[in-house]
Amino acid sequence: MKQQSQFSLLTQRRFGPFFWTQFFGAFNDNVFKTALLVVLTYDALSWTTMEPAILNSLIPGLFILPYVVFSATAGQIADKVEKGRLARFVKILEIAIMLVAGIGWMTHTLWVLIAAVVGMGVHSTLFGPVKYAYMPQHLKQEELVGGNGLVEMGTFVGILLGQVLGAAMVQVKPFGIELVAGATLLFAVVGLVASFRIPHSPAPAPTLKISRNPLAESVRNIAFSRQNRTVFLSMLGNSWFWFYGALVLSQFPVFAKDYLHGDYSVFVMLLTVFSVGVGAGSLLCERLSGHKVEIGLVPFGSIGLSLFGIDLYFASLGYTGTITVDMAGLLAQPGALRILGDILMLGVFGGFYIVPLFALIQTRCDPEHLSRTIGGMNILNALFMVAAAGLAMLMHAQGFTIPEMFLATALLNALVAIYIFSLVPEFLMRFLAWMLIHTxxxxxxxxxxxxxxxxxxxxxxxxxxxxxxxxxxxxxxxxxxxxxxxxxxxxxxxxxxxxxxxxxxxxxxxxxxxxxxxxxxxxxxxxxxxxxxxxxxxxxxxxxxxxxxxxxxxxxxxxxxxxxxxxxxxxxxxxxxxxxxxxxxxxxxxxxxxxxxxxxxxxxxxxxxxxxxxxxxxxxxxxxxxxx
Incomplete structure (x- = not known):
């Protein structure tokens, strides 16, 4: 039988409203965060005396800190509560957070805005288990890779558009800050409207008693996940990707400004190229996997993350431009296309890496514990991303250049990949098989x-x-x-x-x-x-x-x-x-x-x-x- 295109899912109520709800959540997160990061990179002195490089690592770390504390509880809630109802609650919470952020923007108070960053972290923590536990309830197994590909594409396109719009709006004079405050509130409302169309999604464990001790529940959650070795190691592999991405992406603002000598449009271009790459790689997974969960793509993705990360280091060293450039000016500089090509391929191979891991976790996990497993994975993601923020700050303090940070991350990726694939040889076996039948x-x-x-x-x-x-x-x-x-x-x-x-x-x-x-x-x-x-x-x-x-x-x-x-x-x-x-x-x-x-x-x-x-x-x- 001829397989339907994965894009047909967007026209169906079982997937479309959920897709747009999660899309506007990721989009709005990044409009807000990017506007704040751009302000603190290009207009730091009027807001704070802290170094921009430190803030660019600190703020993403604060955003994902709630994942460490609340992810296990969020997983329990998602297993206990009907997912459409929970999605609507999360969207209402997002509106309240954007109102707080608006106060911070209008009063020029940095710490109120940082409180809103933490609030959006709580919002994303609550929605994370819903996001990935919803799909196995409404999609067939042969649709899971395509559905996950669309969600990852939508997430990174939302990140891309949010970052582009956030960086652009905050630069509008003299009303950029007011524009950001109003737009983020509007996008939160649009997400709420989309959530009302999400179909009924029964709770797999409606009688579950929610623990009052989130830290103890986090320990129990991860201990339960460890019982399924393949799923747990897949969770670790997924978390490593977020460590890699957090460490690399957090350096883009300073890399664009100090190494490429670009204005904010160059920063936007780097984000655009990476996000387009992840979206393309995520969508290609369905075609390359033959509509099944093909974990052989995971080693393939990991190899690309290391190779192109290493080449990004050498490409950065080879860039000799010294004049200040905008987006168009960067393209005319010798060596710029190689840098952009490496960033694009990092995104593509990142998509190959992460989509099959999500699908594997969804298909091999106990359905009644899926939301809690996703919550446990989010805890690990948060710990890895906090570690990435800490490592980035430590590297800066030790005098690492940003290209050297790219190289170190790529080499670490190779070591982690060898370790994980030695523990779960099935990944390597499927990779060898996949290579044979595709070459x-x-x-x-x-x-x-x-x-x-x-x-x-x-x-x-x-x-x-x-x-x-x-x-x-x-x-x-x-x-x-x-x-x-x-x-x-x-x-x-x-x-x-x-x-x-x-x-x-x-x-x-x-x-x-x-x-x-x-x-x-x-x-x-x-x-x-x-x-x-x-x-x-x-x-x-x-x-x-x-x-x-x-x-x-x-x-x-x-x-x-x-x-x-x-x-x-x-x-x-x-x-x-x-x-x-x-x-x-x-x-x-x-x-x-x-x-x-x-x-x-x-x-x-x-x-x-x-x-x-x-x-x-x-x-x-x-x-x-x-x-x-």
């Missing part, structure tokens, strides 16, 4: 939705090449435990990959009866635990391109674990470099060429009582057809 091969899937989203099943497939498992794993929406020959499993280099993927080694009764029996026990345990297990019933690679006879191992598996069996067939792999085609290796390389076509066809699940080797052979043969 060497062009893979088409047929009826892949027949692979169940949950519950045990045995997958059976023809065995054509040494990369069959990688192709199948990349196409599956869930992790698969592959059964493979013990000699291949113990290969020195490939063995690490197979062990990482939790493959199950098997030997024949003649070679090692104990190893064979252990394999059947491991298969039964995996199926009992609700996992997918894939076997190649031929028992060996084809040497002719045709199917070999299916052996009796599948019958023994089903006898122990009567679960559905799903026939599959690989098409188009025969003759590639990693098959046993006896033809000339050099000739085959050029005959097929790069990006060769192949397909994975999935058949109708077969009940266990009908899953004989002979019947499954017929099903796989029919699925493969004449295309070897």
């Amino acid at each position: 060497i091969h062009r893979v088409t899937t047929v009826d892949v939705e027949r692979i169940p989203d949950e519950g045990p099943a045995v997958l059976v497939c023809n065995h054509v090449s040494y990369v069959d498992a990688i192709v199948i794993g990349a196409a599956s929406p869930r992790p698969i435990r592959f059964v493979m020959d013990h000699r291949i499993f113990n290969t020195p280099i490939l063995g690490w990959i197979f062990r990482t993927a939790k493959a199950i080694p098997i030997a024949s009764a003649k070679e090692d009866p104990w190893a064979m029996e252990k394999a059947y026990v491991d298969i039964a345990k995996a199926l009992h635990d609700g996992e997918l297990v894939c076997i190649f019933p031929e028992g060996k690679l084809t040497s002719t391109g045709e199917l070999n006879e299916f052996r009796g191992g599948i019958a023994k598996i089903i006898e122990r674990s009567p679960v559905p069996v799903i026939p599959m067939a690989l098409r188009g792999l025969w003759g590639s470099l990693l098959t046993r085609d006896p033809g000339n290796l050099f000739e085959r390389s050029f005959t097929r060429g790069p990006r060769s076509r192949l397909a994975l066809a999935v058949g109708v699940p077969v009940p266990p009582q009908e899953a004989s080797p002979e019947y499954l052979y017929q099903q796989v043969s029919a699925l493969r057809g004449d295309w070897r």
Whole structure:
């Protein structure tokens, strides 16, 4: 079936009003914060005697401080209260905060404005769990990546437009401050109007008792999240992205002014380029992931964040402009396009990194605890962002230049990525699979939705090449435990990959009866635990391109674990470099060429009582057809 465009969700009530509510929240936050930061960067002496560089790190830190204290409580509230009602309450709170901010603007009182910054942090803390727990209630699983992509795009476009408008309005003379005060109040009202259209979203835990001790609840919340290792490490990975972004973005005002010698329009340009990059990367995730939760994009995004962060350091050193420039003048300076290109790609790869992480958390978390899990993630986000603000101030105090801060952040990102992916090898495995099917091969899937989203099943497939498992794993929406020959499993280099993927080694009764029996026990345990297990019933690679006879191992598996069996067939792999085609290796390389076509066809699940080797052979043969 043809997949609908993710943009069609914007026209549907189950998503559109929610999208615009969260969009105007992010937009208004940034109109207010950016106007304040621009005033304190370009007109600091009339407001305070503190250094602009310190304020540019301090104010974002104060904004996210409420996340540390109130996120666990916000998660509890979102699990207990209907989400549309809660969204409307949050929007009313935003109106009250903007009224306080208006007093600060009109009286020229910095500390009242900073109090409003903290208030907007509380507003965002309350809305955060609603934002990500709402989508799994109203979107299908295959829509989650597209929905998350739209939300991330909307968030960063809202950030972009808010920063552009905030920076522009506060520069209007002589009524810039009054303009900001009135506009932020108006945008809060528009967000409230949108929230009234959010459809009913039942609370998953309406009888939940809300803890009166937010700090104790925060500890309990994170402790609960740690029970699901993959989800918790995904939360940490998500929080690292916000650390990276907070540290880099907080330096843009001073970077634009002191290093690029630009006016406020250059600062706006840097924000624009980064935000456009994140929006583009977030939207591309749906296409690159094939409408499923593709965590293989996460390592890809992390690699880009490090590479382009490092290049931003060198590009900054190579910038030699000394004259004061505006946006158009910057584009004419040698080396400026390289800097802007690096910032754009940081945004794109940031989108690749963060969207699949959100979707993974939403799909693998206990639905009744999702809001609290998001609240726990927001606590971690806040701690990481406060740490980023603290590290930025420490680096400034130690004499780090801003380009050196970019370089240090990129190198730290590489170390953190290696650590997280070593703890959750599934990310790396999916990345390798994703790279294979997006570089060497062009893979088409047929009826892949027949692979169940949950519950045990045995997958059976023809065995054509040494990369069959990688192709199948990349196409599956869930992790698969592959059964493979013990000699291949113990290969020195490939063995690490197979062990990482939790493959199950098997030997024949003649070679090692104990190893064979252990394999059947491991298969039964995996199926009992609700996992997918894939076997190649031929028992060996084809040497002719045709199917070999299916052996009796599948019958023994089903006898122990009567679960559905799903026939599959690989098409188009025969003759590639990693098959046993006896033809000339050099000739085959050029005959097929790069990006060769192949397909994975999935058949109708077969009940266990009908899953004989002979019947499954017929099903796989029919699925493969004449295309070897």
